Amino acid sequence: MRHHKTKGTPNKSGWFDLPGTLNGPADLGKAQEALQERYRLGSLLGRGGFGSVCSATRLSDGAPVAIKRVPRNRIRHWSELPDGTSAPLEVVLQDKVSTGFPGVVKLLEWLELPSDIVMVLERPEQSQDLLHFIRARGFLREEVARPLFRQVLEAVRHCTSCGVLHRDIKPANILVDLATGQAKLIDFGCGTYLQDTAYTHFAGTPSYSPPEWTRFGWYHGEPATIWSLGILLHEMVCGKMPFRRGWNFSWGQLSLPQRLSPGGSSSLGMGAIPVLGDGSGLGSVPLWQLLRRWHMSCSPPKPRIDGKVQAQL
Incomplete structure (x- = not known):
């Protein structure tokens, strides 16, 4: 370089x-x-x-x-x-x-x-950011979303293994090579070094911020990343953000389109991808079970005695 x-x-x-x-x-x-x-x-x-x-x-x-x-x-x-x-x-x-x-x-x-x-x-010669890729189709079919989301998870795992926290994972920051199907994470302008202690300064897109930041004014890097990954997956397969502006997601659960497969042993399962380490809970969760579990976890996490927050998935 x-x-x-x-x-x-x-x-x-x-x-x-x-x-x-x-x-x-x-x-x-x-x-x-x-x-x-x-x-x-x-x-x-x-x-x-x-x-x-x-x-x-x-x-x-x-x-x-x-x-x-x-x-x-x-x-x-x-x-x-x-x-x-x-x-x-x-x-x-x-x-x-x-x-x-x-x-x-x-x-x-x-x-x-x-x-x-x-x-x-x-810059791939034929490329489009994931935001426009989704908008052009309304939403992504499962067979399209699965390999793209898997690549995002692998990119997140790579970054965390290098000690880097992206902090702004969203469709606009994922570039899709239309010729090869390769997804690439872009824009580290909000990034920082990964740390074990809580962050007390938020950098990124507010609508992707984790509930602990809204409620308590702090967050941990890995749970916050998992939260943004859940929002990203929802956008991919549903074509819209999961939360309306001002909606209190502390109450109730979100519904998923009936067209989604139940997951389980389906061929759409994403396989074993330890994204953020052994404690992330993403070791071998099928793709749509992952989204369903994220939907069921839409309430702010409670701090543990040591001040940390458990991952949402």
């Missing part, structure tokens, strides 16, 4: 002065030269509180990539790469989990600019 640090005067006209790029200040010195020599920038893929992402093509071999720009003033945490280089925490986490594993989008290089951090990421 290459790293470029540049100095210079920001350009007032736009980002890198290239057609199809994003608006905002940037350096026109070494950064522009490096990007123009290696990439042809394309269309805007997304914009949000994190910054902006656009498509691009690597000129050396025609490979598609994504270029993510994050304003420096929005980067709160820095850490160290294995070579001792100081880098934004997102870059460090992405570097830890993306090498040699197909289920996480790979970080190819990053550039440090006076006003921005730029990350160059792999």
